[in-house]
Amino acid sequence: MTAKELREVALGLEGIVGVHAMNKSELLAAVKKVKGIVDEKKRQTGVDVRTIKLKIRELRSQREVLKETGDKKKMKILRRRINRLKKKTRRVAMAG
Structure with missing residues (x-):
């Protein structure tokens, strides 16, 4: 999704304020939080x-x-x- 599409989705959801000032990663995090989607943590490898x-x-x-x-x-x-x-x-x- 583009940032523009994410803004449209965020405007339709309640509880998200300041949608137009957010960048794509902030929008994605806010939408996930409102919808209750939990990110899977990447496992840390001991190798660099x-x-x-x-x-x-x-x-x-x-x-x-x-x-x-x-x-x-x-x-x-x-x-x-x-x-x-x-x-x-x-x-x-x-x-x-």
Whole structure:
């Protein structure tokens, strides 16, 4: 919904004052409060994007060392681990 549509909905509800001065997030919160809609809390993860990226950098440096030695099996393991961590950073970023 656009802010304009939310204003129209809020004007039709009782108990909401100052609709035209509110922005979209304020309008949404007010409408949810009046209608009794409860937001589900996002669960907090103990993982931060920065810590994951730090781990990725460490693994990349290990991979460079393995590239010099020529251990293809361990290089493949590290490549997959880096790939999984990159996907994890995207998921954590989307979760907020």
